Amino acid sequence: MKLYSSSFSPYAARVRAQIRLKNLPIAIEPPPGGLRTAEYRAVNPTGKVPALLLDDGRVLPESVAILEYLEDLHVEPELRPRDPHQRGHMRALIQIADHVLGPATFPLFGALRGAPVDPPTARTHIESALGEVAAFAGDGRWLLGDDLTLADVVLAPTLYYALALTRLTGAPLDLAAHPRLARWWHAVCDHPVLRGTLDEVDVGFRAFAAGLGHDVAKIDGVLDAHAAAANDG
DSSP: OOOOOTTTHHHHHHHHHHHHHTOOOOEEOOOOOOOOOOHHTTOOOOOOOOOEETTSSSEESSSSHHHHHHHOOOOOOOOOOSHHHHHHHHHHHHHIIIIIIHHHHHHHHHHTTOOOOOOHHHHHHHHHHHHHHHOOOOSSSTTBSSSHHHHHHHEEEEEEEHHHHHTHHHHOOOOGGSSHHHHHHHHHHHSSHHHHHHHHHHHHHHHHHHHHTGGGGGTTTTTTHHHHHHOOO
16 A cells, blocks of 8 residues: 655644554655646545555545544554544544644634734634643543544644644744643654654645745744743743
8 A cells, every 4th residue: 555645734644643653564655746736636536645545556535534444454553442432532533623623723824825814813713722622632641541542643733733833923822721732742742653753744844834935943842842831822
């Protein structure tokens, strides 16, 4: 199998992290021809990443579908809780990440390109979304307790962008206002696979933002857990 990915896509990053956590023999490559090109659309009609090319030539798009497929195919190590309620809870957190927190960050991408967006207002929406995540987070090391799950894998790159975008646009998040999430972010930044994948996202995003003329030094320390917990306000 082969995963088509790009370095700073938060959606591709979550699948790369899963592949590494499970030590799966899946090649990770950029999309042939580039995103949304005719060449790539001939392989994956969405033109987006990630996309998983199966051994029989079929293509599976959409990150959550890929995550679930790989979990079904390679159970160990488990990244889904066995308890049905906990598994549903995990999927609810993924939905919040994809349909509440992620979209709350989208206006700030526009702001990077000069769109008339008010960063403090955008930050308020992100803070509200983080409140939803925190409300459903458990008390253990990870979002659902002491075991790493797909909820952690999904949320980590999304929170990276919430932190990086708000810093870069001059309205940094106060992650310390959400102590549970600040502790969780520390665990993420301390985990070798999650941190290594986020380092890739960070490098890719810095190149993208620098290309638009932004001072990427403003996001220094985003992946320093202690700095993120103490200094984001």
